[in-house]
Amino acid sequence: MEVLKEKVEEEEEAERAERGEKMMRPMEVRKEETIMTREIVRDLERKLLEIEVPIPEKPSTFTKDAIDISKLPLSYQSNTPKEEHLLQVADNFSRQYSHLCPDRVPLFLHPVNECKVPKFVSTAIRPTLMPYPELYNWDTCAQFVSDFLSSVRLPDPLKPPPYLYSSTMVLQYQEGNCFDFSTLLCSMLIGTGYDAYCVYGYGSRDLCHMDLTREVCPLTMKPKEVVKEEEKAPPKKYAAAAEPPRGLTSRFEQAQEIKRQEATKAEEDKRLKQGEGRLMEQESAKTDPLHGLRVHSWVLVLSGKREVPESFFIDPFTARSYSTQDDHFLGIESLWNHKNYWVNMQDCWNCCKDLVFDLGDPVRWECLLLGTDKPLLSLTEEEDDGTNDDDDVENLGKEDEDKSFDMPCSWVEQIEISPEAFETRCPNGKKVIQYQRARLEKWAPYLNNNGLVCRLTTYEDLECTKTLEIKEWFQNREDMLELKHINKVTGLNIDYFKPGHPQALRVHSYTSMQPGMDRVMEFYETARVDGLIKREETPRTMTEYYQGRPDFLSYRHVSFGPRIKKLALNGAESNPRPMVKITERFFRNPAKPADEDVAERVFLILDERIQLRYHCREDHITASKREFLWRTKGDSKGNKIIMTPDMCLSFEVEPMEHTKKLLYQYEAMMKLKNEEKLSRRQAWESEQEVLEILKLREEEEAAHALTISIYDTKRNKKSKEYREAMERVTHEEHLWQVEAQLDYLAPFLAQLPPGEKLTRWQAVRLKDECLSDFKQRLIDKANLIQARFEKETQELQKQQQWYQENQVTLTPEDEDLYLSYCSQAMFRIRILEQRLNRHKELAPLKYLALEEKLNKDPRLVELLKVFV
Numbered sequence: 001m002e003v004l005k006e007k008v009e010e011e012e013e014a015e016r017a018e019r020g021e022k023m024m025r026p027m028e029v030r031k032e033e034t035i036m037t038r039e040i041v042r043d044l045e046r047k048l049l050e051i052e053v054p055i056p057e058k059p060s061t062f063t064k065d066a067i068d069i070s071k072l073p074l075s076y077q078s079n080t081p082k083e084e085h086l087l088q089v090a091d092n093f094s095r096q097y098s099h100l101c102p103d104r105v106p107l108f109l110h111p112v113n114e115c116k117v118p119k120f121v122s123t124a125i126r127p128t129l130m131p132y133p134e135l136y137n138w139d140t141c142a143q144f145v146s147d148f149l150s151s152v153r154l155p156d157p158l159k160p161p162p163y164l165y166s167s168t169m170v171l172q173y174q175e176g177n178c179f180d181f182s183t184l185l186c187s188m189l190i191g192t193g194y195d196a197y198c199v200y201g202y203g204s205r206d207l208c209h210m211d212l213t214r215e216v217c218p219l220t221m222k223p224k225e226v227v228k229e230e231e232k233a234p235p236k237k238y239a240a241a242a243e244p245p246r247g248l249t250s251r252f253e254q255a256q257e258i259k260r261q262e263a264t265k266a267e268e269d270k271r272l273k274q275g276e277g278r279l280m281e282q283e284s285a286k287t288d289p290l291h292g293l294r295v296h297s298w299v300l301v302l303s304g305k306r307e308v309p310e311s312f313f314i315d316p317f318t319a320r321s322y323s324t325q326d327d328h329f330l331g332i333e334s335l336w337n338h339k340n341y342w343v344n345m346q347d348c349w350n351c352c353k354d355l356v357f358d359l360g361d362p363v364r365w366e367c368l369l370l371g372t373d374k375p376l377l378s379l380t381e382e383e384d385d386g387t388n389d390d391d392d393v394e395n396l397g398k399e400d401e402d403k404s405f406d407m408p409c410s411w412v413e414q415i416e417i418s419p420e421a422f423e424t425r426c427p428n429g430k431k432v433i434q435y436q437r438a439r440l441e442k443w444a445p446y447l448n449n450n451g452l453v454c455r456l457t458t459y460e461d462l463e464c465t466k467t468l469e470i471k472e473w474f475q476n477r478e479d480m481l482e483l484k485h486i487n488k489v490t491g492l493n494i495d496y497f498k499p500g501h502p503q504a505l506r507v508h509s510y511t512s513m514q515p516g517m518d519r520v521m522e523f524y525e526t527a528r529v530d531g532l533i534k535r536e537e538t539p540r541t542m543t544e545y546y547q548g549r550p551d552f553l554s555y556r557h558v559s560f561g562p563r564i565k566k567l568a569l570n571g572a573e574s575n576p577r578p579m580v581k582i583t584e585r586f587f588r589n590p591a592k593p594a595d596e597d598v599a600e601r602v603f604l605i606l607d608e609r610i611q612l613r614y615h616c617r618e619d620h621i622t623a624s625k626r627e628f629l630w631r632t633k634g635d636s637k638g639n640k641i642i643m644t645p646d647m648c649l650s651f652e653v654e655p656m657e658h659t660k661k662l663l664y665q666y667e668a669m670m671k672l673k674n675e676e677k678l679s680r681r682q683a684w685e686s687e688q689e690v691l692e693i694l695k696l697r698e699e700e701e702a703a704h705a706l707t708i709s710i711y712d713t714k715r716n717k718k719s720k721e722y723r724e725a726m727e728r729v730t731h732e733e734h735l736w737q738v739e740a741q742l743d744y745l746a747p748f749l750a751q752l753p754p755g756e757k758l759t760r761w762q763a764v765r766l767k768d769e770c771l772s773d774f775k776q777r778l779i780d781k782a783n784l785i786q787a788r789f790e791k792e793t794q795e796l797q798k799q800q801q802w803y804q805e806n807q808v809t810l811t812p813e814d815e816d817l818y819l820s821y822c823s824q825a826m827f828r829i830r831i832l833e834q835r836l837n838r839h840k841e842l843a844p845l846k847y848l849a850l851e852e853k854l855n856k857d858p859r860l861v862e863l864l865k866v867f868v
Contacts, residue, residue, distance in 0.1 A: 067114050067169065075411040076166065077115045082408045086120050089405065090341075093368055097343065107334055107343065108200045111164040119411060124164055124183050125198070125338040126412040127190040132422055136192055138301060138314065139321070145185045146319035147425045147442065150175040151210050157294050160200060166412045174427045178208070178297040181316030185299050187415060190338060195302040197342075199313070201332035201352075203296030205288045210317040217435035218320075219456050219471070292330050300324075300335055302357060311357055318433075325353040339407050341368040369405060420714075437462060446715060450704035451477045476707050479700040480505075495697075503693050504528045513698060515691055516577070537690065544686060555585035558683045576687060579605055582679050588615050595624050595654065603676045610672050617653070626650040628669045643669070745770065745859070763863035767854045774850050778843045785839060789832040796825045 069077065079087070090109045097107060110118040134140050149170065154161055154177050161177055167184040170176040176184075182198045189196035206214060288294075299314040313322040313329060322328060331348035332355065334341065342359050343366040359365045425431075429444035441455045454473040460466040470486040483496040495508040504527035510519040521535045525547050536543040544556045560577035582603040589597045594615040602611040608630040616623035627649045643666040650659070658664055708716040713723055748766050752758070758766070803810075803818055810818070855864055 069115050072115060073413055075413075076113060077117060079117060079119070079411075080408065083120070083123065083411070085405070086123075086408055087118060090120055090368065097366075105159075105333065108160040109341070111160070111162055113163065113411075114165045114169050119164070120341075120408075121164060121198070122336045122338055122341055122407055123410050124166065124412060125190065125336075126167060126187045126410040126415055127338055128187050128415040129191040130188060130415075130417060132417075135188065138189055138192075138194055138306075139319070141188045141192065142185060142299075142314050142316065142319035142321075144422075144425065145181060145188070145316055147431060148174060148421075148427075149181060149184070150427045151181070151317050152177050153209070154178070154295060157208065157290060160295050160297075167415050168413050171415065171417065171421075178317065182297040182299050184415075185314065185316045186337065187412075189299065189301065193306050194308070195305040197300045197302070197335040197337045199298050199300050199332055199335045201296060201298075202292055202330040203294055203298070204328045204330065205291070205294060207298075207315060207317075207328045208294045208296045212318060212433060212435050214436055215320075217438040217440060217456065217458075219440065220435075220438055220458060298329070300357065302359075324355065324357065325351075327351060338410065339369075342366065343368075369407060434464075437464065439464065445475050446706065449706075451475055451481075451706050478703075478705040478707050479697075481700070499524055499527065503689075503696065505693065508693075508697070513694055515694060519690075521690075521693065535686065535690070542683070542686065552587040552589050553584060554587050555583075556679070556683070557581075557583040558686075576684060579680055579683060581605065582676070582683060584679060595652070595656075599623065601672070601675075603679060605676075605680075610669070610676065612672075620653055622653055624650070624652045626668075628665075628672060630669065630673065745857070748773075758859065758863060760863045763860045767851075767860060767864065770854060771847070771851060775847060778839075778846065782836065782839055782843070785832060785836045789829065789836060792825060792829045792832060796822065796829065799825070 087110055094107055094109060097104070108121060110120050113119050113124075135144055152175055161179055164179055164183065165176065167180075167187055170180045170184055179198070179200075186196045186198045205211065297316075299316060300311065301308060301314060302311045303309060311324055313324060313326065314320070315322065315328075329352045332344045332352060334343045336342065344355070344364075345366050346355055346364050348355070356364055359367070424444040426442055426444060429447040431442045433440040433442075437459045439457045439459075441457075443453050445451075445453055451474040452472055453475045456471040458468045458470075460468050467488045469488060470484075472484040472486075474481050474484070480498040480501045481495060482498045483494075485494040485496070487493075491511050493510055497505050497507070499506075501524075504524045505521060506524050507522035508519070509521075511517060516537075516539050518539070519537050521537075523532050523534070525531050525533045531546045531548040532544060533547050534545045540560050542558045542560070546553050546555070558579055559581040561580045563577055582605070583600065584602075585600045586598055588594075588599075594617045597615045598612055599615040600613040604611070610628040610630065612626040612628075614624040614626075629647045629649075643662045645662065648665040648669065652659065708719075710716060710719045713720040745766065748769055752762065799818065799821060854860060
């Protein structure tokens, strides 16, 4: 095949050299320019047909034999008269197009559907707005189509498919070719308001085969950070006079270190480039013999609608967007939407880079339907060259009889996606995509027991043999774990959590889950009482950062000494690390003077010293400092040493008398000693909290329990059982209510002997007693409402009389209570009055209704007829 290909290329080069012309694709030949003779074209086509085109087998259940045609709607199995008319128009258009552009490939106009019925391609688009907010934008729509369907290659890579199935059938079987992908995606995009079109053209081999091994995974691309310029504070008066301190590091050593790092990086880049070069050479050796001839379909989104600033392409296989000038797209034959069909009349010698997507320009785009007041085909307006003598060619210049014609409605049923299918996304719940130096795996929610939905594995080499890092995304985890980042080179693990973790954990970075190892924990400070933001831990130190605390603590650093081995019997809990030094820093407290507001304090536990540094005033360049020496040993008699001036060393910017007194210094030192105990206690509690978090994380990783919504009755067993029980109870209650409906005659029938048949006299008596009882109930209800009305009125009058007697001595609070009572009493009186009036109006009507009901009661109707 390679020899034949080289021979064909040599002959083509010879022909081009003789004619001095450059080769164009078959679709790029115009009527005005004759690039090749018919003999040359036929010879080239014959040689191209001799090339063995690898047609992949279609291991798919989505075949014509697998479709039960009898269950499909009538619109799938036949055409309406309007659709038949459209097919005739399309055939007429195709004949004119073949006559005027004989060197162009046939148009893709009316392939057959799953019922083997020819359907125009525009009618296969069914604009649909899905009931899912996630599918309202083009990127999420494209991603859903890419994930939901499995791609199937075209039967012949050089021709469009002879069939185009409905989107409902494609969704049912979850697979299709590029034309099926484009039709479904275009239907969804038009439904959401985009100006989208299906495109029939030519693409690269990677595009047609959905080969992303030379593409960079989008998840590995770091977003560009937008650096905001900080507002420069106005320079201080004496800032220019103060020189910055000189650096004490060697510039030569720094330069040498930079050179060493650059040399290491250059060597690594060279090694990677050599590996890439070898692979590129291997790839270049595999030149695609069908380059520029592979048929592909994608989606074009024009600018304008939905605030799209610039037109772009969407590859439905990968859901990636491309510029209209991208090299993957090698040419366009035609495009269509649900309203019309356009043929590209522009040259594609430079791929799609020079194409102008002004569909209203008849020179660049030839449309099938021109509207209701124009002829259908503008091709009929072109002049004939007079070289055709057949009768068919003579009829090409005639205008179509129908001057007004619109695109028929889509024959496809409403596109629907069930919530279960929308949640599952990928076929069988899993999909794998191979990128350059990366492998992306996707799963449906709840498919994995640990909640894993996505995994991205990046590699060092192009052969994907050396793993660099792994990223795993989770959903519906009870521990709120969202992302796990594993670096295989450094061994660093980073866990990211959503809000809601029991310990308010946000990020956990670690190399080992053993206590006392290097780790960093970040928290949601708003969910914690102590305002902890981050905790950094090493075998010898622990650093904590705070925010929003009432004591203005912002920083705590604890230094530990080595553990005492003889006490290490029951683990880290019973053998805490001895604390050597505690450093705490505080935010500025505006309620205190700067000289009394501590900025930093250091507890040197082994040296029994406490160092303080206060905040600096705005108009000062130095801050006050103070150091206390704590002596716990007594004298020779066992008495504690009293406070002496040498136990407090201080530097004060503005000395004050009361700070020099020993009593003030003694009280300050005793207060600091208590605060030291409190800080040591809090540091110990932080250590215990770390142990609790590590233990909790081990239990969570072992259990990896998932949360299930109470509305998800298919997975939530408790919710399902509760719903079924409630349905049973509701059904039983309904049956009981139906069976035990209140019989208004039951109290009166109970007075009669059981089993006896009613006589006429008993029926009349029964009716009179029922009416009399009902009348008495109406009177009692009216009396009750009247009594409540009179009672409320009397109470209001009493309160008004009391107010008149004590109006002078009342306080404002008493007046407010009186006014509130009057307002509520008037409201109750008004309601009772309305109820009484309504009762008086409805009582006669209710009495008459009951009398009529008794006369029509099947148990009394025959007996009461004599007395009517």
